[in-house]
Amino acid sequence: MAFLSATLDRVKPSPTIAVTTKAQELKAAGKDIIGLGAGEPDFDTPENIKEAAIRAIHEGKTKYTAVDGIPELKKAICAKFKRDNALDYTPAQVTVGTGGKQVLYNAFMATLNPGDEVIIPAPYWVSYPDMVLLAGGEPVVVEGPMQTGYKITADQLEAAITPRTKWFLFNSPSNPTGAGYSWDELKALTDVLMRHPHVWVMTDDMYEHLVFDDFKFCTPAEVEPGLYDRTLTVNGVSKAYAMTGWRIGYAAGPVALIKAMGKVQSQSTSNPCSVSQYAAVEALNGTQHYIPENAKLFQRRRDLVVSMLNKAQGIVCPTPEGAFYVYPSIAGCIGKTTAAGAKIADDEAFATALLEETGVAVVFGAAFGLSPNFRVSYATSDEALTEACTRIQAFCAGLS
Structure with missing residues (x-):
């Protein structure tokens, strides 16, 4: 469209937001989706912080x-x-x-x-x-x-x-x-x-x-x-x-x-x-006591996800030092075909097939500048992570 700025031709929309949006749309349509794309903690803002915001509203700090x-x-x-x-x-x-x-x-x-x-x-x-x-x-x-x-x-x-x-x-x-x-x-x-x-x-x-x-x-x-x-x-x-x-x-x-x-x-x-x-x-x-507590929770989830993904055929998942992501390599999956007949030509094809065939939403590695990989955000429940990793294991076992 000639009306739009040429600068926009230099950039692309955020792939992480796109994956999260697609997962939400599929979920709203009744599909059984586990979203591992969003980079945000799954627990609520601490009470003392929420109370400070409410206080600011009542004091007219608007x-x-x-x-x-x-x-x-x-x-x-x-x-x-x-x-x-x-x-x-x-x-x-x-x-x-x-x-x-x-x-x-x-x-x-x-x-x-x-x-x-x-x-x-x-x-x-x-x-x-x-x-x-x-x-x-x-x-x-x-x-x-x-x-x-x-x-x-x-x-x-x-x-x-x-x-x-x-x-x-x-x-x-x-x-x-x-x-x-x-x-x-x-x-x-x-x-x-x-x-x-x-x-x-x-x-x-x-x-x-x-x-x-x-x-x-x-x-x-x-x-x-x-x-x-x-x-x-x-x-x-x-x-x-x-x-x-x-x-x-x-x-x-x-x-x-x-x-x-x-x-x-x-x-x-x-x-x-x-x-x-x-x-x-x-x-x-204010109090900072919950920060190390949350870090311990994330560490437990990290260990769960790393352990389960390393048991999936064709996947190698290093153990990270922080944040709430893992970035496994799928070099062993490239060139294979899924149980439903999809060809895994690259990590984007892997992530697409994974979502369509298992309902697990991850972000493909090319979006982050290094392939063939995908990113998992483990900022969600142990139950959801266990189920998602079980589905990934089955998906990889079905590749031929």
Whole structure:
């Protein structure tokens, strides 16, 4: 359609949203569907946070706020960064957006010129490359294969940097793999970045508190203080506090960058929901006791899913360090035919046949930049996960 912007030709709709929507439509039509596509916790927002939102409504805190966040929330974010990450920020260095996605998008819109490059490790969250493209930049994808735990090496990062590189976009623990970089692994990457002062660092720390076993989370500006002045540390309340629908993300970084991002927001969405902001203040300042409890629950589900998927013929499923995803390889299934006669030419064909023949909805690996794989979100009940994995095992056993 000639009326539409040519920029839209550079991007595609979100595959994760498409899978979730299709699963919901099939469920509404009476099909027996188990959705493992959505990246959100299945438990409710904690009561203290909901009460804070209700209190804000009754107190009339329902008007426009400052474009990039209320002072109380910015202060709470500064305290969070100090408490959890040993990072000192002032409220002037903090911005609040309508979810982490808007914060990332604002940063790209505020900084990218045509031809600027953004290094993105793959597998990546589906929106990263498209946000870069919408902002006029060029994504440079660096693959971290299963053999290296879905993580990239310092040598790979060094090789990807050019004079046109503006950002290195970093996500640990990762969506879609759950892979987490240890302090030493991250230090190797930050050592490379210290040799290239024109490259800025954007970190997506959304799964910071969902880590397992003895894994210790760390973030680039914490590991290498020399990067502090060119790092945007992004986080939010969606995952750790089960607040996906409240849409609050935030970031801290250099004042000039934060002001520029605020300018973008002032001419697009303006302020995030006022009530959600007051709820987020309580999330960050209030009790944190349920966070490790939820992490233990997710770890149990991880172990269940990894164990069951590794018993499926043709599937290899590594054990992730965090988040609530697994990213199994289906290399052993490619080229085979399902019991219903569908040819498994690639991971998208696998996911389509799996949904149509078993009612299990997963997201195919090509959407995340590394194939042949699929992503499972195990943020659902043990019963649903057991049934879904049983169906996947039967589906794989039927391949020939």
